[in-house]
Amino acid sequence: MKILQDHIVPVVSSIFLRRLLLPGVHHNIALRSTLLDYNRHWSDSDFHSLTADMLKKEILSLIEHEGVSDNSTSILCCWKKFCSPYFQNWCKSNALCGLLLDSYRGSFGLIRKNSVSLFRCSENIERLINGISGTSDDLIHLVTMEAGLILQLEVLVKMLRCVVNVSQQLGKTASAIFYESLVSAPLVISAEEITHRLLKNLESGYGSTVAMLHVSEHGPDVALERNLADKKKLRKFSIGMLLSLHALHMNRTVISF
Numbered sequence: 001m002k003i004l005q006d007h008i009v010p011v012v013s014s015i016f017l018r019r020l021l022l023p024g025v026h027h028n029i030a031l032r033s034t035l036l037d038y039n040r041h042w043s044d045s046d047f048h049s050l051t052a053d054m055l056k057k058e059i060l061s062l063i064e065h066e067g068v069s070d071n072s073t074s075i076l077c078c079w080k081k082f083c084s085p086y087f088q089n090w091c092k093s094n095a096l097c098g099l100l101l102d103s104y105r106g107s108f109g110l111i112r113k114n115s116v117s118l119f120r121c122s123e124n125i126e127r128l129i130n131g132i133s134g135t136s137d138d139l140i141h142l143v144t145m146e147a148g149l150i151l152q153l154e155v156l157v158k159m160l161r162c163v164v165n166v167s168q169q170l171g172k173t174a175s176a177i178f179y180e181s182l183v184s185a186p187l188v189i190s191a192e193e194i195t196h197r198l199l200k201n202l203e204s205g206y207g208s209t210v211a212m213l214h215v216s217e218h219g220p221d222v223a224l225e226r227n228l229a230d231k232k233k234l235r236k237f238s239i240g241m242l243l244s245l246h247a248l249h250m251n252r253t254v255i256s257f
Contacts, residue, residue: 009075013063015176016079017056018183020086029114030089031055037085038062155251162244166202169237174198205234 019025032047040058042050050058059082066078093114100109100116110117167175178198181191 011177011180012075012079013060014180016083017059018180020059020083021052021055024117025090027090027093027115029093030086033089033093034082034086035059035062038065155248158244158248158251162241162248165237165240165244169202169233170198174201202237205230 028048032042035058040062062082063075063078066081094112096110096112098111100111102108108119110119178191178194181194
């Protein structure tokens with residue numbers, strides 16, 4: 001997977017940075033406390049004047065200062081080292097103080113030390129957009145069952161089951177990398193290249209690069225066990241997808257996509 005070898009460092013950093021600055025995750029007090037652990041000191045006015053791009057540069061410089069090379073293992077360790085105290089500082093700065101209920105809108109809020117978090121019941125379409133985290137047996141609850149729509153519902157459930165199977169086979173990292181290929185600027189890896197690699201992985205499994213990484217990290221015996229487990233998982237996935245796609249093909253006339 002030469003393309004990932006060439007771009008793994010900027011892609012991984014882009015994934016962490018984007019999520020670190022998301023609303024609800026980003027918190028000035030927690031971030032400043034974490035940066036203080038790295039001996040980065042600012043006055044109040046200087047810190048609050050930092051833009052999102054300036055914060056990204058500061059955080060990236062810390063990661064680079066930790067001695068990051070073009071090695072995926074080392075950069076993941078550096079990001080883990082940075083995010084662990086950030087999470088602790090976030091929890092400390094956002095200690096729960098109270099609960100706010102809104103029965104009319106079906107929502108509730110968590111009143112924290114320095115922020116307020118609001119939650120409400122997700123609409124079905126929101127769950128589809130944001131992804132499905134449950135098992136395939138839970139998919140039936142995503143669609144309202146009405147008279148005359150049972151066949152359409154069955155087809156939709158089968159289609160969503162295929163999506164879930166593909167997502168579970170590729171793992172969370174693949175979806176994060178694909179997302180970065182769509183939204184990152186400047187472009188690090190094109191979506192077409194990522195799609196080609198993901199399809200290849202679905203067909204034949206992960207390549208020799210991953211196998212070599214397992215050997216270097218865990219030794220040949222553990223690497224062999226993981227390789228056999230990966231092949232077994234791929235066979236199970238292939239058979240499951242074949243059956244699911246065949247079932248969809250049999251119902252192709254029910255819904256016009």
